[in-house]
Amino acid sequence: MRVLIEDTTFAPANAYVKLVNIVWLLGIKPRDLWIRVKYSAEEALTIWGCATRDDAIEMPVPSTYLASANTVASPDPRSVVLLTAGAEEFCAVQGTQQAAIELPDVLWAYISDPVGTPVLEKAAAILRTYAYPGAALGGIQPRDITTGPGANYVASLPAVELEAMAPIDALALHDGNELQSRRFRVCVRTPGPLASAWRSAIEYARAIMSILADEHRRDVPAGILCRYVGGEGPVPDGPSEGGQKCTMIFEVVGIEARPDGPLTVV
Numbered sequence: 001m002r003v004l005i006e007d008t009t010f011a012p013a014n015a016y017v018k019l020v021n022i023v024w025l026l027g028i029k030p031r032d033l034w035i036r037v038k039y040s041a042e043e044a045l046t047i048w049g050c051a052t053r054d055d056a057i058e059m060p061v062p063s064t065y066l067a068s069a070n071t072v073a074s075p076d077p078r079s080v081v082l083l084t085a086g087a088e089e090f091c092a093v094q095g096t097q098q099a100a101i102e103l104p105d106v107l108w109a110y111i112s113d114p115v116g117t118p119v120l121e122k123a124a125a126i127l128r129t130y131a132y133p134g135a136a137l138g139g140i141q142p143r144d145i146t147t148g149p150g151a152n153y154v155a156s157l158p159a160v161e162l163e164a165m166a167p168i169d170a171l172a173l174h175d176g177n178e179l180q181s182r183r184f185r186v187c188v189r190t191p192g193p194l195a196s197a198w199r200s201a202i203e204y205a206r207a208i209m210s211i212l213a214d215e216h217r218r219d220v221p222a223g224i225l226c227r228y229v230g231g232e233g234p235v236p237d238g239p240s241e242g243g244q245k246c247t248m249i250f251e252v253v254g255i256e257a258r259p260d261g262p263l264t265v266v
Contacts, residue, residue, distance in 0.1 A: 036057070120164055121147060137207055190237075
């Protein structure tokens with residue numbers, strides 16, 4: 001699992017460049033990526049995608065990079081396609097880049113998260129144990145409880161998707177420090193018609209909140225202490241006519257990450 005975070009050890013957090021996703025093109029395998037965004041004028045900027053942080057932070061601009069794009073600022077969400085030196089599409093960077101008199105020079109990291117992956121896998125595994133007829137998540141197939149953005153590969157609805165969220169405070173994640181608060185998002189999606197989808201989404205959401213965070217149970221998921229911090233829904237969900245979706249945010253407050261070993265309970 002990879003997370004997209006602003007590298008505030010390179011430059012202070014900024015209000016002009018907000019990235020939300022990396023989309024890979026032409027069958028390119030996802031990889032760690034460092035995104036350097038440098039303004040040359042109030043509404044003109046260049047985006048570089050680099051293989052390492054050292055490449056990305058080179059001053060005044062990266063000389064070694066995988067792909068780049070020249071673009072203009074816009075307050076509206078959009079995708080900017082980065083091209084290789086051979087003019088081949090490499091990836092799309094999604095987000096907003098607004099006009100800025102200050103001409104910021106910022107860095108974002110799209111990197112493998114050594115903590116988020118086991119957290120999601122543990123949470124998904126425990127939810128699957130409740131996915132059988134008569135149980136709290138009865139009606140959901142275990143194979144349809146997935147980690148990562150799963151809208152394109154779930155076999156059927158209803159389904160549950162778990163996705164890592166970026167650390168709340170980007171404190172030198174690239175150095176192996178795990179000082180951030182960890183959060184993850186759980187989405188439950190139910191098929192139409194509307195009335196039954198709405199009721200089912202609420203019932204499943206309540207069950208998931210109870211399973212993962214009820215009374216801060218340390219055994220769910222094993223060795224991880226979760227608490228529910230917010231959510232929304234039911235809201236319309238596109239894959240099914242009348243389908244609905246509920247989203248829940250959980251914070252992991254009972255793990256300690258060790259770069260040279262497994263997760264241990266605080």
